[in-house]
Amino acid sequence: MGQIRVGTSGWVYPPWRGTFYPAGLTQKRELAYLSERLDSVEINGSFYALQRPSSYRTWAEQTPDDFVFAVKGSRYITHMKRLRDGDAPLANFLASGPLALGPKLGPILWQLPPTLPFDVQVIDTFLSHLPRTTTQGVEVARRHDQRVDPAHAATDADRPLRHALEVRHDSFVTPRCTELLRRHGVALVVADAAGKYPLLEEVTADFVYIRLHGHDELYVSGYTDQALDEWAAKIRVWAETGDVFAYFDNDAKVMAPRDALALRARLPRP
Incomplete structure (x- = not known):
């Protein structure tokens, strides 16, 4: 039985203050508050800009x-x-800085743009360059350019490094895609995106990565009890053969933490 982890995509959202986060809770305490109730979270600031190793270390210390x-x-x-x-x-x-998370570093998520079609050569080359252990990650990191301090390329131990790919173009709906990801051991993200992007449920790695963006309206709508029951049932099946990571990204109306807590309550703890 694999471990099941449920969380949200990010944790710094002003609308959550006074709703999910208690009134008066300082922003510096928000991650600690969330981590006392859920067992994982996506760091999404790293998508928009390079973060600092000191930030990753601080986040690790707060959880x-x-x-x-x-x-x-x-x-x-x-x-x-x-x-x-x-x-x-x-x-x-x-x-x-991701390697500064140490044993708290989970999968790295690579979200593709909806305008990027499936190209075997491009995807194969990209996946083949991804490091599969933290030691390999350090070796890759040491090739950085002047924008990054060389002292930041380090790890405290050699651990497996997992990767997940979220696709958003219909051309990825092909056995060639799943076969390619399976060969590289990279998880094909199960993304529920209100029908806007493909919803693929093929298991291509030793873990499953789920992103729940909103079933009816992208980033906005919450999940009904029935929908959460259905996702919980799927997750239990996937967990029979590997770890499962599930993240809610429907944050616009403070649905993400509510739904994450409700799904977490339906599933066994890691």
Whole structure:
């Protein structure tokens, strides 16, 4: 039986203050508050800009020993470079601090833009360059350019490094895609996005990564008890063969923490 972890995509949202977060709770305490109720969270600031190793270390210190962070890969790699010529950006991303999470580092999420179609050669090359252990991650990070301090490329131990790919173009709906990801051991993200993007449930790695963006309205709508029951049933099946990570991204109306807590209550703890 694999471990099941449920969380939200990010945790710094002003509308959550006074609703999910108690009135008067300082922003510095928000992550600690969330981590006392859920067992994982996606770091999504890393998607928009390189973070600092000191930030990753602080986040790790603010959470329980068994807490796990998923880290969203840089959009410079996925959206601007569109997975091409990505060696230097990948080195910079890894050198910017994710490895400083130590044992709390979970999967790295690579979210593709909806305008990026499936291209076997491009996807294969990108996946083949991803490090599969933290030691390999350090080796890649050491190739960074001048934008990153060389002292930041380090890890405290050699651990497996997992990757998940979220696709948003219909051309990825092909056995060639799942076969390719399975060969690389990269998880194909199960993304519920109100029908806007493909919902694929193929297991391609030793873990399953789920992103729940809102069933009826993207980033807005919450999940009914029936829908949560259905997701919980799927997760129990997937957990029979590996770990499962599930994150709610329907944050616009403070649905994400509510739904995450409700799903967490339906599932066994890690």
